[in-house]
Amino acid sequence: MSLPTNHRTSHSKSRGLKKPLVCPYCQYSFPLTWRQYWAAPLGGYRCSQCGKVSHVKANSLWVWTTIITGVMVSGITSFTLALYIFNNLWIGTLFFLIGGFGVGILIDQWMDGHLRHLEPR
Ligand SMILES: [Zn+2]
Structure with a gap:
């Protein structure tokens, strides 16, 4: 379990592929950070x-398309699962909201940290 790329990561404080925002x-x-x-x-x-x-720079259309697609897919998946397990439409709707918002925020935060650039106000 010894990777030849270890020397690169050992010096860097940043974890994974997370790119920093630049002022x-x-x-x-x-x-x-999440905070x-x-x-x-x-x-x-x-x-x-x-x-x-x-x-952050205004979002392009594909960014929103990605977020909305992610929200819909995860929302509908959560909704279907909850409806199947609990057989209750209200719990299904609740799961739709939780799953949709959860994934939407995750994608949005990832986009902010990776793909968007900061601009002066
Ligand atoms: Zn600065």
């Missing part, structure tokens, strides 16, 4: 280096 003012890069994500419901992030607020 457009001072070029300081910082990782997007920052929740503190910025409208997509505004405060740079921990210079303190200026920047916001």
